[in-house]
Amino acid sequence: GAVVSQHPSRVICKSGTSVKIECRSLDFQATTMFWYRQFPKQSLMLMATSNEGSKATYEQGVEKDKFLINHASLTLSTLTVTSAHPEDSSFYICSARVGDGETQYFGPGTRLLVL
Amino acid sequence: QKEVEQNSGPLSVPEGAIASLNCTYSDRGSQSFFWYRQYSGKSPELIMSIYSNGDKEDGRFTAQLNKASQYVSLLIRDSQPSDSATYLCAVNPGGGADGLTFGKGTHLIIQP
Numbered sequence: 687g688a689v690v691s692q693h694p695s696r697v698i699c700k701s702g703t704s705v706k707i708e709c710r711s712l713d714f715q716a717t718t719m720f721w722y723r724q725f726p727k728q729s730l731m732l733m734a735t736s737n738e739g740s741k742a743t744y745e746q747g748v749e750k751d752k753f754l755i756n757h758a759s760l761t762l763s764t765l766t767v768t769s770a771h772p773e774d775s776s777f778y779i780c781s782a783r784v785g786d787g788e789t790q791y792f793g794p795g796t797r798l799l800v801l
Numbered sequence: 802q803k804e805v806e807q808n809s810g811p812l813s814v815p816e817g818a819i820a821s822l823n824c825t826y827s828d829r830g831s832q833s834f835f836w837y838r839q840y841s842g843k844s845p846e847l848i849m850s851i852y853s854n855g856d857k858e859d860g861r862f863t864a865q866l867n868k869a870s871q872y873v874s875l876l877i878r879d880s881q882p883s884d885s886a887t888y889l890c891a892v893n894p895g896g897g898a899d900g901l902t903f904g905k906g907t908h909l910i911i912q913p
Contacts, residue, residue: 720900729889730845732900745900779844781901788833788850788893790901795844 688714688784692793699770700801707765707796709780715760716782720790721753724777736763770800803828803894807904815912820877822907824890827871833893834866836875838886839906845889849875880911 689712699705709719717738722730734755735743742755754766767774777797781790804827814820822836833852837845851857851864851873863876873892877884887906893899 722900729903729905730901732902735900777844789835789847791847792837792844 688782688791690716690780690782690791690793692780692796694796695794696797696799698799698801701771702769705767705770705798707767707778707780707798709763709765709782709793711761711782714782714784716763716784717760718783719757719763720781720783721755721763721765722779722781724779724795730779733765767798770798772800774798775800803831803892803902805890805892805902805904807888807890807907809905810908811910812907813910813912814880816880816882818880820880820884820909820911822875822877822888822890822909824873824875824904825871826873826890826892826902828892828894828902829868829871831871831892831894834864834873835891835893835901836862836864836873837889837891837903838884839889840886848888877909882911882913885909885911 691710693708719736721733724730732745733748736755736757738757744750757763777795779795781792806825835850836848839845849864851866857864861878865874887908889906890904891901
């Protein structure tokens with residue numbers, strides 16, 4: 687099946703710093719990738735849709751200036767959490783669509799802890 | 802607000818029995834439906850997708866879709882302790898390039 691990787695798997699940072707998370711499709715090209723966030727005991731919430739070569743589309747309530755998304759190639763999307771605060775601590779998970787299909791394959795996730 | 806509802810559980814099932822997981826969704830126009838399994842601390846992994854009314858079987862798993870009732874279910878036959886996890890129902894409201902709307906998940910426990 688399709689393999690999606692994320693890096694780093696875990697990050698701890700101080701409040702006010704920025705953190706970059708990478709999402710890569712390893713064995714396929716992904717024109718569309720998605721970023722989700724999951725708080726403890728909650729479900730996954732879609733943050734934004736990332737399309738290669740164009741601006742990301744953000745869900746209502748997600749600050750585009752705080753969560754910067756770049757999808758510079760068909761195999762890489764990055765999420766940068768700018769000026770992170772403790773309330774941004776969460777499990778960030780990316781997914782990628784294979785071709786024109788609707789199935790999404792998820793990366794292993796990045797656990798962010800902001801102190 | 803497009804919603805996906807699941808009973809959070811926990812749902813406890815004896816080993817070897819059938820586990821039945823249910824999900825309802827609010828957007829009648831939804832076209833694509835997915836079941837994911839999520840182990841604690843891990844990201845979701847795809848179990849099944851279903852697009853048409855009726856049943857779809859894959860090994861020990863059977864997904865059932867009833868669009869008229871806006872209802873999706875997952876049956877797990879011959880349940881194993883390794884099936885213990887949280888099962889997430891996800892809906893693609895618009896189809897195509899849309900992101901998924903997830904339910905909160907049902908915590909399933911298979912008792913040895």
